[in-house]
Amino acid sequence: MMKTVLVTGGAGYVGSHCCKAFAQAGWNVVVLDNLSRGWRDAVRWGPLIECDIRDEPRLRAALQAHQPDLVAHFAARAYVGESVADPALYYANNTAGTLALLEAMRATGGRHLLFSSTCASYGIPRTLPLDEAHPQTPINPYGWSKMIIERMLEDYGRAYGLASVSLRYFNAAGCDPDGEIGERHEPETHAIPLLIEAARVPDRPFTVFGNDFPTPDGSAIRDYVHVNDLASAHVHAGEMIVDRGGTHVFNLGTGVGTSVLELIGAVKRAAGTDPVVQFGPRREGDPPVLVASYAKAERELGWRPQRSQIDFIIETALRWRDGRVGR
Ligand SMILES: NC(=O)c1ccc[n+]([C@@H]2O[C@H](COP(=O)([O-])OP(=O)(O)OC[C@H]3O[C@@H](n4cnc5c(N)ncnc54)[C@H](O)[C@@H]3O)[C@@H](O)[C@H]2O)c1
Numbered sequence: 001m002m003k004t005v006l007v008t009g010g011a012g013y014v015g016s017h018c019c020k021a022f023a024q025a026g027w028n029v030v031v032l033d034n035l036s037r038g039w040r041d042a043v044r045w046g047p048l049i050e051c052d053i054r055d056e057p058r059l060r061a062a063l064q065a066h067q068p069d070l071v072a073h074f075a076a077r078a079y080v081g082e083s084v085a086d087p088a089l090y091y092a093n094n095t096a097g098t099l100a101l102l103e104a105m106r107a108t109g110g111r112h113l114l115f116s117s118t119c120a121s122y123g124i125p126r127t128l129p130l131d132e133a134h135p136q137t138p139i140n141p142y143g144w145s146k147m148i149i150e151r152m153l154e155d156y157g158r159a160y161g162l163a164s165v166s167l168r169y170f171n172a173a174g175c176d177p178d179g180e181i182g183e184r185h186e187p188e189t190h191a192i193p194l195l196i197e198a199a200r201v202p203d204r205p206f207t208v209f210g211n212d213f214p215t216p217d218g219s220a221i222r223d224y225v226h227v228n229d230l231a232s233a234h235v236h237a238g239e240m241i242v243d244r245g246g247t248h249v250f251n252l253g254t255g256v257g258t259s260v261l262e263l264i265g266a267v268k269r270a271a272g273t274d275p276v277v278q279f280g281p282r283r284e285g286d287p288p289v290l291v292a293s294y295a296k297a298e299r300e301l302g303w304r305p306q307r308s309q310i311d312f313i314i315e316t317a318l319r320w321r322d323g324r325v326g327r
């Protein structure tokens, strides 16, 4: 029998790519999204229930109606800067919103959850690469709003038997290679889509946030993982949790760091036009280097990144952008 996954935040960037992967793996997909940051036309692999996760009665009705085998929970606000300016929004939407979801699941017999966590929950790394045992001391409300949820999931597992997997993504990047969906944040703050825009639109310079980091070229290093690799990890984790239960945490990254200047080089190679680049001060709260160890996901989920070469990430992001906007 086909299993059903209910995807909160499935109209957003990572969520929509995961919907496609679940559908391709033979799951029924149902999306629940309030479209605060998502896009109706990114919902292509199942129906859209337009609903806020904080609206517990409607959430409960949706869970009751669809009886999903699995809830994949992406719905969140996810801008570090916004979380510093308006922490109430982050604790209400992300943390309290997830509590409402957990309570609706508990009321309707929902037993399996995948949760989008983040490397931002680690704070400033003490050792690299970051593994899951590294202490979590977030340095902004966004990171805290997510870390508290991980703790809630442990407690719900112990007390109520809720099975969950928290997936700590590093930098989600790239787009569906078929060009059907892509990265679309409004406003856009992420380095790769901004760099691509700078390569295509002459009056939109890209600012490198800091060139005095203790890294080989002075710019900050991140671990960019292709969104399709993230999507396949969700399918693996979803199948594992439905079969085996338990409370789990996995990093999803590649173990390879790319500096902002290296990203610029990759965009130049792929775009055929040079982005206009300027240098600015560091962005507050940006660690110099974030790189994952994905050994635990490999060992326990049988997952390893396969499409996260930086040139492929940029190529797919460019293809989607040019398909939508034109060169
Ligand atoms: N993009 C990254 O690099 C990255 C890295 C680590 C973790 N994450 C996490 O992954 C998840 C998805 O990120 P994304 O980049 O796809 O973001 P996104 O903004 O594209 O998608 C989030 C979706 O959630 C929806 N949403 C937000 N609040 C909601 C609410 N209260 N009720 C219903 N729907 C709501 C939005 O409308 C949007 O469609 C988030 O939880 C984010 O914290 C993202």
Ligand SMILES: O=c1ccn([C@@H]2O[C@H](COP(=O)(O)OP(=O)(O)O[C@H]3O[C@H](CO)[C@H](O)[C@H](O)[C@H]3O)[C@@H](O)[C@H]2O)c(=O)[nH]1
Pocket: 078, 079, 080, 118, 119, 120, 169, 170, 171, 189, 190, 191, 192, 194, 206, 207, 208, 209, 210, 220, 221, 222, 260, 283, 286
């Ligand atoms: O205009 C820009 C934008 C970004 N950067 C740099 O590019 C790198 C990547 O920045 P992004 O904004 O693309 O992503 P972050 O590293 O800030 O990612 C953080 O925010 C994400 C949410 O959007 C995830 O939660 C992720 O886990 C968390 O580390 C950083 O060194 C950043 O300083 C620039 O130099 N200029």
